[in-house]
Amino acid sequence: MLEDDPLIDPDDLGDLGDLGDPGDLGDIPPTLIELEKIPRRLWEQTLAPLHRQQRMWLALQVSDERLREVASMLAFELDMAECGRRKARDEARFEARRTGAPLPTPHAEHAVTRSTVQVNVRLRRDDHARLTEAAAAVGLKPTTLARALVLNGAAKILQDHGRTPGYP
Numbered sequence: 001m002l003e004d005d006p007l008i009d010p011d012d013l014g015d016l017g018d019l020g021d022p023g024d025l026g027d028i029p030p031t032l033i034e035l036e037k038i039p040r041r042l043w044e045q046t047l048a049p050l051h052r053q054q055r056m057w058l059a060l061q062v063s064d065e066r067l068r069e070v071a072s073m074l075a076f077e078l079d080m081a082e083c084g085r086r087k088a089r090d091e092a093r094f095e096a097r098r099t100g101a102p103l104p105t106p107h108a109e110h111a112v113t114r115s116t117v118q119v120n121v122r123l124r125r126d127d128h129a130r131l132t133e134a135a136a137a138v139g140l141k142p143t144t145l146a147r148a149l150v151l152n153g154a155a156k157i158l159q160d161h162g163r164t165p166g167y168p
Contacts, residue, residue: 030054035062035071043074052079093139121146 030050035058038046047055055078059071123131128142135145 030058033058035059036064036067040067040070043071044078047071047075047078052082055079089136089139091139092137095139119150121150 033046035043035046047058050058052075055075056072059068059075062068062071131146132142135142138145140148
């Protein structure tokens with residue numbers, strides 16, 4: 001419990017009021033953030049959206065040596081979690097390249113003689129969120145995944161109807 005923490009005086013917590021989005025620091029530049037004035041339980045959400053150099057700089061600005069060590073460890077843990085997410089993304093991207101359905105390749109004459117055409121698709125927010133999540137899971141951008149799904153879906157429909165998929 002926060003009140004039992006010997007490093008934090010419960011009287012210093014005050015009324016936190018409406019904190020809004022926990023990851024949103026608004027227009028507060030990192031140089032104005034003082035971790036010592038923020039309850040320790042909120043340090044992670046304060047540091048998480050910042051760049052790693054900013055996190056470490058803020059941790060080193062804490063004057064109390066014990067709190068500085070806690071802040072430095074938190075900054076380090078956030079860095080390691082970020083590295084883990086980046087590694088997982090890279091591995092998913094590699095796996096998607098190895099096992100994912102390839103985009104249809106155009107015939108040589110088709111690619112040279114015809115200009116490209118743009119197709120726009122409107123999605124509801126929840127559908128876009130699912131597309132974004134699926135793209136992240138396979139290491140692609142949402143637009144690239146959407147293009148692959150459209151092209152592979154059209155090729156499958158044409159194949160099911162006995163036509164050669166892709167080109168007239």
